[in-house]
Amino acid sequence: MDKKRLSETDIITKFILPAVEQSGWNPMTQLRQEVKLRDGKVIVRGQVGARKTVKSADIVLYHKPNMPLAVIEAKANKHEIGKGMQQGLDYARLLDVPFVFASNGDGFAFHDKTAVAQGGELESKITLADFPSPKALWQKYCAWKGFTEDQLPLITQDYYDDGSGKSPRYYQLQAINKTIEAVSAGQDRILLVMATGTGKTYTAFQIIWRLWKAKKKKRILFLADRNILVDQTRLNDFQPFGPVMTKITGRKVDPAYEIHLALYQALTGPEEHQKAYKQVDRDFFDLIVIDECHRGSAADDSAWREILEYFGSATQIGLTATPKETDEVSNIDYFNEPVYTYSLKEGIEDGFLAPYKVVRVDLDVDLQGWRPTKGQLDQNGELIKDRIYNQKDFDRVMVIDERTQLVAETITAYLKRTDPMAKTIVFCNDIDHAERMRRALVNLNKDQVSKNDKYVMKITGDDEIGKAQLDNFINPKRAYPVIATTSELMTTGVDAQTCKLVVLDQTIQSMTKFKQIIGRGTRINDKFNKLWFTILDFKKATELFADERFDGIPEKVMITDPTKIIDQDDPSFDDELNKDDDEGSPDNTAESGEGSTDVDTTTGGCGSGGGEGEPYVKYRVKGVAVNKIAERVQYYDTDGKLVTESFRDYTRKAVTRHFASLDEFVRKWKDSERKQAVIDELAAEGVIWQALEEEVGKDMDPFDLICHIAYDQPPLTRKERAENVKKRNYFAKYSEVAQNVLNVLVEQYADAGISQLEQAGLAELKVPKLKALGNPMQIVQNEFGGKPQYKQALSELEEQLYTNDKTA
Incomplete structure (x- = not known):
């Protein structure tokens, strides 16, 4: 057997696998081949998206399923023994393992990160017979990690496995394992930062499952601040807990259950009798997992924080896509530095999250501003305060009907030229704006609305009919609603897997909020052809992509001056930033249901029309000429930046x-x-x-x-290349029948391209133009001298196609 002629697959099966198995590795539970760690980044241009091809790790070795220890990368024997090392090191980084083996079948190049601490070589060569045993690598791994004997029962606790073959992605594996390690080491405040759409809830489930199964944590509370987050969790990822799980309702904590899911609002309130969490002792829960912990739980004086402080002895794990680090609110200050972070940029590069293209639309009235004439009254007879109103004012304190109409026309035109049934979320400034936008879109899409009156729906916290359609909107199998106009209700926690268009007609100053909104489009659903999404931006909100805070590591910045406190997730935050010094800001009154923060700014407070104590007025005018100045398309680039190309x-x-x-x-x-x-x-x-x-x-x-x-x-066009071949009289050396065959094939190249020619076999000789020439087998045998000669003729034809021009 000439080893040099063997394929990579042969090297694996004949040399590498026998060596590994002979050293004691169980091929059923401790060894996996062709482990695909990434999905392949999606590249988008125009209306087309395609995945880049990614390689798989040849072999991954495990201590137990989902506890990786080592990577083996194989190459054919014609390569040097360590040829696959760099590739293997990349996989090892993703899996967070210290051992990498590269092999060409002669032996192994062994990269051992644990050897450095012991004064050994980082890389060495070992024979096939000297491949280390599972016990040897596990002992080295535990020493490298610094595990104690007391930690091992928890660290080695099995994952939940439903037998479907589903296993955590590499980053989920890291997040789960690092959290379990932190708990086993006695850490009681833990922060996990994972981009929207990367499976935080599934990750949380596996963490809780292992802690619960190991009997390390017996009573567990999963906290969220929106009903949909609790219900999605209970019905989907947490379903395996079955009868030991309950959702806390009616402000009653039932001690008969072990796994409790709850809204903050169901456990506490401003009145003492609403503080349901006090029904049980402070040590009742020994683990609390806080979903979307960048919101209420981050603030020291939050009513929700009192729940966490009451159960202060419990291990508390915070989950967020957007850790909140502002002048006065810090996740890191409470939960400590994240034990693991997986960013949006990493998710897009790996192909687990959808990239985006941005269509920036500039309106003249937004850029130039609008000023009323002296003494002008609005449509309600209100005297409009004389000043220049600009982009930050529109649909907050000043409504221009023509602006609303133009935005709706732009949305409609985009959908009609791409996909009228593409799920779309339109983020508006408040509930009133969402209703006006709904009405404008309905009137512009009469044909679609006549098919189904739920084509456009306002889904806001104040509207029970709209809220009832939220599940249908996020369900990929339900066609309607297609367009959802909203304010705050859908900014977070809404798993809209097939959302292909996110429209920003809302002034956004909060980075946390911006990241959450962008997260509505980042989920990928291959089955429904959702690989990427478009952001249609009317408010320059996408300028925040250029802010280093968008996908960078948050820095802890705390200022204790109470005069500087602004809650960036409070709906009135943007008003606080944008109001003029001599004016008050709208009093944003929440009109939403349980756990929602939609905003209605139509009444109350002091507004642009008067001083303190005077009623707030939102002006409304029509008859203003509004035009589009520019529409620019930008794409997500390889470094995470937006580029116009x-x-x-x-x-x-x-x-x-x-x-x-x-x-x-x-x-x-x-x-x-x-x-x-x-x-x-x-x-x-x-x-x-x-x-x-x-x-x-x-x-x-x-x-x-x-x-x-x-x-x-x-x-040159294909036709020109084909004509050049014919002009050279290249076919003259063949028989008349063979010339006819080659002429037809070169014409097929001109029509369909080189792939058509390369696929030309006997079947190609059955085309109508060649049928009259006889049996394909006979043509090949009689006119070309046999199959090898026919293939050689095709190869020469290819050469002729790319000969004697300026490039080739």
């Missing part, structure tokens, strides 16, 4: 990263036995051929598209 620009960058020069690309193209392999290689780098053809031209070969776009070469 065409797919042509993106392709040029991707190709030149892969092939430094035109000569290198041409050489790779000509040397490739199958051109499709090069096409697929570039597709894996994010080159979306469909989008490229739409932008540059459908009549060009992939070779010409790349040469033209990446290296500024004059392109």
Whole structure:
């Protein structure tokens, strides 16, 4: 057996797996092959999205299922023994394991992070027979982690497994394991930061399950501040707890249950008799998990914080996508530094979260402002205060009907030219604005509303009919509602997997709120073709993407001056930032139901029309000319920034990263036995051929598209390449029948491209133009001399197609 000629798969099955199994590793429970750690980043240009191809770890070794220890990366024997080491190190980083093995079948290159502390070599070579046993690696791992004997029963507690094959993603695995390790080490305040859509609740379930099964925690409270968050949790991820789980209702804590799910609002209130949590002793709960802990629980003087302080002896785990670090509110101050963080940027790069494109729409009235004429009255007969009203005022203190109409027209036009049934959330400034936007969208989409009157719905906290449609909106299997206008109710905790359009017509100053809103679109659902989403921005809110706080590590900043306290998640926050010095701000009165924070600014408080104590007025005018000045499209780039570029620009960058020069690309193209392999290689780098053809031209070969776009070469169409071959009289050396065959095949290339030619087998000879020539087998045998000669003729034809032009 010539080992040099064996494939990578052969090396794994004949040499690596036997060596691993002979050292004691159980192939059923401790070894997994082809472990896919990432899904592949989605690249978006135009209306097309495609995933980049990702590789899988060849072998991952586990102490127990979902407790990874080591990565093995294999290569064919023609490569050096350590060829796969760097690739293996990348997988080891994702899995947070210290051991990496690379092999070509001759032995192993062994990277051992635990050896450094003991003065050993970081990398060494070992024979196939010396592969370490499970016990040896586990002991080294425990020493590296610093685990004590007392910690091990909890650390090794099994995950929940329903037998479906579902297992945590690599980052969920890290989050779960690091949390369990922290609890086992006695840490009682723990913070997990995971981007929206990355499965925080599933992660929390596995943490709770392991702590509960290990009998480390016996009574557990899961706290949230919105009914939908509790109900989604109870019916979905937490379902395996079954009869030991209850939702606290009626302000009564039932000690008969072990797992309690509750709204903050069901446990406390301003009056003493509403403080249901005091029905049980302070040590009743020994674990509390706080969902969306960036909200009420973050503030020292919050009514919700009193629950956490009452059960102060319990281990408390905070979950958030947006840790709150402001002048006076700090998650880190209460929960300590996060034990694990998984950001939006990481999620998009890994392909677990949807990237976005931004369409920024600038309206003239927003940029230039609007000023009433002297003594002008609004539609309600109110005298409009004489000043310049600008973007921050519109739909808060000043309503211009034509502006609302133009925004609604822009939304409608976008949906009609892309997908009228794409789930859409329109974020408005308040409930009144959401209702006016609903009405405008209904009138602009009469054809769709006539099919189903729930095509457009206002889903806000004050509207029971609208709220009742929330579950239908987020259910991928339900077509209606399609468009939801809202204010605050849908900013967080709404698992809208198929939301493809997020419209921002709301002034947003809070980074926390902005991140939550963007999170409504970041979920991916392959089954329903939701790979990316669009943000239609009318209020310059997406400028916050450029703020380093958007996806950076939060810094703890605490100022104790009470005069500087502003709650960025309070609906009135933006008003506080935007009000003029000589004016009051609207009193945002919550009109929502349980756990909601939708805002109605139509009444109450002191407003733009008067001084302190005077009634607040929202002016409404019509007859104002409002026009679009600009509409700019920006895309999510590889470094997480928004860039304004065409797919042509993106392709040029991707190709030149892969092939430094035109000569290198041409050489790779000509040397490739199958051109499709090069096409697929570039597709894996994010080159979306469909989008490229739409932008540059459908009549060009992939070779010409790349040469033209990446290296500024004059392109030839497929038809021109085909004609060039015919002009050279290249076919003259063949028989008349063979010439007819090759002529038809080159015409097929002109129509359908190189992939059509490369797939040309005997079946291709059955096309109508060739049928009259006889049996395909006979044609190949009689006119070409046999199958190998026929294949050689096709290969020569390919060469001729790319010969004697300026590029090749």
